[in-house]
Amino acid sequence: xxxxxxxxxxxxxxxxxxxxxxxxxxxxxxxxxxxxxxxxxxxxxxxxxxxxxxxxxxxxxxxxxxxxxxxxxxxxxxxxxxxxxxxxxxxx
Numbered sequence: 828x829x830x831x832x833x834x835x836x837x838x839x840x841x842x843x844x845x846x847x848x849x850x851x852x853x854x855x856x857x858x859x860x861x862x863x864x865x866x867x868x869x870x871x872x873x874x875x876x877x878x879x880x881x882x883x884x885x886x887x888x889x890x891x892x893x894x895x896x897x898x899x900x901x902x903x904x905x906x907x908x909x910x911x912x913x914x915x916x917x918x919x
Contacts, residue, residue, distance in 0.1 A: 853905040862903040873897035
């Protein structure tokens with residue numbers, strides 16, 4: 828796969844981003860169940876993780892803080908610090 832040229836990049840549509848109303852923070856079992864119901868019916872999903880930033884040499888991030896699942900146009904952010912291991916998504 829080759830890197831796109833500047834001309835090809837300039838022809839891409841602008842990314843508008845997500846509005847706050849499109850971001851759902853999953854903080855409990857009910858939120859998780861509702862998010863999974865939406866996500867499990869999708870044919871394609873995007874995801875990423877977010878960790879606590881590290882500012883000092885030798886400091887270690889304790890773990891991922893957020894696990895984000897993206898289903899256009901919505902994003903579901905599972906906060907791992909608030910979910911027990913049994914509530915964490917594991918079917919994907």
